[in-house]
Amino acid sequence: MSxxxxxxGSNTGIGFDLVxxxxxxxxxxxLSARNEAAGKEAQANLKTDGLNVKFVRMDVTDHDSITSAKDVIEEAEGKLDVLVNNAAIGIEERPAADISMDALRRLFDTNFFGLVQVTTTFIPLLRASKEGVITNVSSELGSNGSQAQNHRGSPVYSASKAAVNSYTIALAHELKKxxxxxxxxxxxxxxTRLTKFQGTQTIREGTEVVLRWVLLDKDGPTGQFGIREELCQW
Known part of the structure; x- marks a missing residue:
């Protein structure tokens, strides 16, 4: 069923490949992007390959653009079955003991506050679906358990994803009804561009992990933290 x-944030990287x-x-x-030209270029590239993808401009840090995107989808579709919160940024960071407050605010604006703002705006459309799904693209760096066992860098990015994980747990409990x-x-x-094109796997391999948590049926799991072949520690 369609x-x-x-x-x-789907004009590049895993988001684009997922689309x-x-x-x-x-x-x-x-497909959504904060930059309209970049988003439409991505849409055109997919259409060249014979794929009928729709574009909606949305900056997750701009409430008006989020509301406008919601209105567009509501008018055209009347519902939203799946929201994939993929938009995120990474910033070159200082050590945890010397964090730049400007970097902290900028990153949280996109990675956490923006995600919350998008989610709360689209919940009415998800409620209109018979099988609503919210998939928040996070990171193992946001797992407190994982970080405690094997600490790695990026303290601000890690903190933003830890906040996403906590928010996801609350959503799962509250929206189960x-x-x-x-x-x-x-x-x-x-x-991907976010990792400065470093990484141990390809974009398609990353996409395949996310895909399993996007196309859930009505009996699918909720309140979980998914990783490639297992569940990750919150």
């Missing part, structure tokens, strides 16, 4: 799916794969499977997919599933997933260390 689903209506929105992927935020491609979902469109190939016949779903109604909305509405039949909406909420999960976080880490695609793994993938070679």
């Amino acid at each position: 689903k209506v799916i929105l992927v935020t 491609r794969v979902l469109a190939e499977k016949g779903h109604i997919v909305y 509405d039949g909406i599933k909420a999960n976080a997933v880490t695609p793994g260390y993938t070679a």
